[in-house]
Amino acid sequence: MIREADRSTGVLLASPPCEQCSWRRNMSDPQAESVLERDSGMPASTWRLRSDAWEFLRFAVKRLVYGDGSEVSEALAPDGEIRRSLRTLETVEMYWAGFGRRYTREIGELLDEGKFQIALDRIGKVVNRLRTAGTPEEATNLAVEEDEVETDVDPRPRFEVLVIDETTEADREAMHADVLRMRSSADAFVYEYVIVPSADDAVAAVLTNPNILACVIRPGFSERTKRSLSSDLRRSIELAHGAVTAPQTSLRNQLQSVQRVLGLADTLASVRPELDLYLMAGAHIEDLAGSLTKRFRRIFRREDQLELHLSLLRRVSHLYDTPFFSAIQDHARRPVGVFHALPVARGGSVVSSKWIRDLADFYGLNLLLAETSATSGGLDSLLAPVHTLKKAQELAARAYGAKHTFFVTNGTSTANKIVHQALVSPNEVVMVDRNCHKSHHHSVMLTGARPAYLEAYPLNEFAFYGAVPLSQIKQMLLDYRAAGRLDEVRMVTLTNCTFDGIVYDPARIMAECLTIKPDLVFLWDEAWFAFGAFHPVTRRRTAMASAKQLEQQLKTSAHAAAYQEQQERLFDADGNAAPDEVWINERLIPSPDARIRVYATQSTHKTLTALRQGSMIHVYDQDWVRDAEDPFHEAYMTHTSTSPNYQILASLDIGRRQVELEGFELVQRQLDLATSLKQSISRHPLLKRTFRVLTGHDLIPEEYRGVGGPMPLREGLSNMWEAWDHDEFVVDPSRITIEISRSGVSGDTFKHELLMDRYGIQVNKTSRNTVLFMTNIGTSRSAIAYLIEVLVKLAERFEEESAQRDPDQLVPEEVPMPPLPDFSSFAPEYASDEVLRDGDMRRAFFKGQRRNNVEYVLGDDLRARVEAGEQPVSAAFVTPYPPGFPVLVPGQVVSREVLAFMQVLDTREIHGYDPLRGYRILK
Template identity: 25%
Template sequence: MKTIVMLNDVTDVFKADVFENLAEELTEAGFDLIFPKNADDLLDLLRKNARIGGVIFDWDHHNLVLSRAISKINGKLPVFTFINDNTILDFAFSDLAINIHFHNYILNHVTDIVDRIELKIEEYIHDLLPTFTKALFDYVHKEKYTFCTPGHMGGAAFEQSPVGSLFYDFYGENAMRSDVSISVEELGSLLDHSGPHKEAEEFIEEVFNADRSFIVTNGTSTANKIVGMYACPAGSTILVDRNCHKSITHLMMMTNLVPIYLCPTRNAYGILGGIPKHEFTKEHIQKLVDITPKATWPVHAVITNSTYDGIFYNTDYIKKILPVNSIHFDSAWVPYTNFHPIYDGKSGMGGERIEGKVIYETQSTHKLLAAFSQSSMIHVKGKINERTFNEGYMMHTTTSPLYSIVASCETAAAMMQGESGKNLMQQAIDRAINFRKEIIRLKSESPDWFFDIWQPSNINEAECWPLNPNSQWHGFPKPDEDHLYLDPIKVTVLMPGMDAQGKLDKTGIPGLVVARFLDERGIIIEKTGPYTLLFLFSMGIDETRALTLLRSLMDFKRIYDANLTIRDAMPDLYAVNPEFYVDMRIQDLAQGIHQLMIKYDLPNLMYEAFDHLPEMEMTPHEAYQEEIKGNVTECLLSEMVDKVSANMILPYPPGVPLIMPGEKVTKDNLPVLRFLEMLCERGTHYPGFETDIHGVYKNADGQYVVRVLI
């Protein structure tokens, strides 16, 4: 951060001499100087360059107005301003937090001023780092000799081998030396939350508005199990969102719980719309308890917020109305809700404590904040027994954590602190809305077809758009008022071929075809639906990436309209099976898969597949115990009726568990089997378009089979 922005727009000759001498000495001291044309140019530089270490300007020209604008971008950035002896300072108490330093226009003081500037910038860099990250960096810089784990000894072992040297060179020295042992006492302990680890968690609590926060180094799958192991005693009943992540199912396989499922709605696109309000009521829950064997009043509830596709709940309503004292919001996909006002009332940690209730929120720090993979956090609002909770925490946490993950989790929180976090989120929201508007503009200008966006017609304001019961765009039948909202940074692009009400056109372009095309051009889709593509406009998505995606969608239209061969349009797909794709053109491929959708009447089939849950013959835990005892056998998928599944069966998309371990498929669930068969048939007919279905696999004869209990 040896870069300084110097706004040298003074006209006075003496001031100009001071600025010229200052610039020369700063350059000699090793600083890089940038000279913006005006204040607007300066502010734009600050928004786009995070490595700037300081700003210099003339107070007489710009005074407090510019200082406040700089502070809104980066409140910690040192600002150096020059004043005359008779300059009047008009500061309010709120301005005292601005990191501003005043100097007089005295030519022979320039050397001293440079020393002070260098000192303040060093302090700025040092103070930027949060506690644990700073301690880790300081430890690495000490270059201590260790005789403990890890065995690569700061990378030294790698350099003793040719292949190890390649590995070392790829990741670099600091990545190796920061991989340290849990035996390093000065870094504290992640397991007993001491030292810098404890300070990091206390810092995260403040930033995320929690009473208690825990850093988890092996993902939100583990965070979810930690919460469940504490909140759900064996034998108890819990409320589970049927749209739960499979880690919740794995929790139920680990400890013997009786699940009662709350069922979300869905639209024709396969997008989950959330659990209706009435399912959160005491009356509805009592009915579920009455019809579920072994069920008692639930002790805990797990709600997915937001959904994969970016649908938020009005969490304030759920916290108050849900008659359960322990509520867990699985917010893996939205770790940013505390940092922009459009998410107020839509998160677990938002607002104040609810008397008599404990609210948990698990968040994947790595998914949409700036952290390494596997970084996750557990936030708690309410009273817990920390010693007991920590037993579950230690049960699932490694005794050899990668400290780089811990540091990245803490750094992600530091990035989101104060105005900086709000600015980062505002930029992400603005880029997402601009992209949405560009798609709509291009569609309006296209004489025949172009892609569309799943959103309301008016998106001028930055907000989470409500799914109103009288609106048609979302495709959900009469959603509850003031209940569900669409996150603007989760952008769902619509393909031609089906409308929001599920009407299939004669021709269409399934999302799989476009996703495959984009993948061959280096663009990876977060989620592909039958006629949708989901793109996440996180903070890391800059204008270049957004424009590249837009350009690639336009390229697809051009290539599709020209009806190029698969060999020319998608050479990687052609290489999967050249004999099959030898004469096929891109429109033939799209229409062939579209005809499969028509054959199976996909929209209605998806509705029917989720309308009736299979019967729970035994809990997921009991089913798993039968499996590990070997009481399972293979069964053709088509012959699964009246059999009990040993495993969870979960296709992507839409990513919702169709069948849980211990559930029996009955004749009422035939649409479930037809839906799975359609997904399998697509891969059979079109090589390269196989569907990943957890719990369904091919046997030696190429038939799709499942595991059922004997």
């Protein structure tokens, strides 16, 4: 067994216990309370490190119980693994409730007294609790011995409450006793206290313990921790404190203690905004109440323990509430006579059938009992929600940090169409990434807007695109300003994160674009980034968090002063703008009067719990009521079915409950597993000869890199935090792109014939020489182990085939992949002018729908035409899928670069292209 210390959490890192394994450790400080450094390259794994440490301790003490006694002296040596594990766990358990530090110390005392069986029983209780509280895999796949079963575990959902205050051991025991005294059998939930003495320890606790759902701040806490924390965790704490501005209050006498409390509250809210904050104050509580309510849900005096208890339970019940899912359940239980549509409702056409009863056998009767129509009464209407659906969407808005949220039951493709139609009018310009999902191109065509295509940087070696540099976006806006057409530009649309995991800095992009045009609207396609809202680092680059950050920033006096100072550099005394180079090279500061108008579309079903096609639209628009609400609802009704799938809606509701209550834990696990997979491939002697894990240095060109290393999370949470704070682009750690050129097979063959058909491993996307693996909140450690096992088998096969190949046999040269094609141009008859890139795509599209206006031309014939100097014009969208962005759009000139790319493309599914007849070209 390999044991490291985890730099980001201060937790023991261990692989699953194995009796044949031995631990490798750092002996530089055997007496230290906790040595919290780890080997470079090991991922931060808070969710599993604690349980693994207890698992090893159980294994080691079990050997003492059943051994012959010869190993006792060595095993219990001060510098031995058992003592070191206990010291580390004593530090770790400070940030967790349940058994706690005292329980850990008592185990050490039992070992000192030679009471090994009693110590083993106590350790077994911890291991059993951690197993049953973990993932289903951990709860079912690990055998629990009879002597370890804990029969008195409360089955009710359990959460933890962080209390920040300097306390004595007696105080802590009294607080825990109060919790037990107030607990009632009628309570729906059970909670326990985690008590820490300092602000630093509070931040460490909320960064490491995902079970914490509420914080109680008592003014007696100190600022700095006395614990031996790792350098990475200390740096993460500093970054968390530095992420918020100095608190301001309306109190006449801003006491230092008040400022300390406010500063800690702001830090905790920044790191984990889903946490409820409570203040337990003493004197002058009435004066404080009016000034601090924006930060705290309630303020109590210390004697109000019962009120605090009831508030904690009540608040978690609000998070647990799923109004629409509960309504569906209630409807399914009610006896109903169906004299309406839907023969399948209540199972009427199924359970009495001789031929399709297997439908109910397979899906279950509840699916049929829950089927109904909004017009039949009993459930809310998606098109005009007033009860349970309305509340469910409001709860989703709270969870994702939006002003408004709308459920969509037919995918983010439809969500994109809704937003485009609501915000854009014919002949307005939409600046859009040419490599975004095809639904955006279709949306632009439907609205009659004119697309101005932005080009992402190409990654020609791997045959896919990265992201659009900010300098290009700014330059296009400046070009429209120079042409006198800036007023025509309505919206900027970008994909965050991209299919391959490139993540923008939305706050910076929006700020700098708003400096040039203060009323721009932004649509962020976050189809693959819904999970980002539930991790302290990834949240910072979501559209909704960025919109809130920008809104708060614009209100500060410091921002107003910085804006005025920069304006003097950007404009001379006569109001003439500085050269474009100045605007491009400076980090632009928007006017305090700029409007924050931000929309995000998310495929909830892609990365969080929801049924297929379950998506959401999130809105953070300061001009919503005045300028967007009515057209949005019209667009919503245009594209939303009057018969939405209620099961999809219910899944969106209950999936929201999940991420509010355990999203941090699930996303952290997702990122940790991905990092473990990358490391396993990079370090395995056989795998690294065959496969190469692409890092940030492969996926982000040098000119767009910042402080981030190849894999920032591998180096610790603080490294990832700094990169996501400062770099123009970062890479989503949950994506693992593997370059497979040395395997000798194409990405498509690798995906279909080897991974899927032979081993049942599903992947979404490949390029000519890469395969993209993605972890999600449902990925397990067993799944990662299975994938590694399969990759080893494939690597062995590839090496054997290479070794067996006849050296005299000629191997056909692989056709080289041509450079990825940029957007050529709109044909002159569809282009807006000869200077800028936008064009009338809708007119070309509808012309191409008439048979007499088009002809089909095979690829070879079309290449001959282009080489002869013709400029054929596409009549249709030509879209390889995946990833789903068009290579050609209606009205676009067909270039030799596009044809060269299409000639060697090995994607099996290409929308808009007929392999028998060829390309559809306007006559």
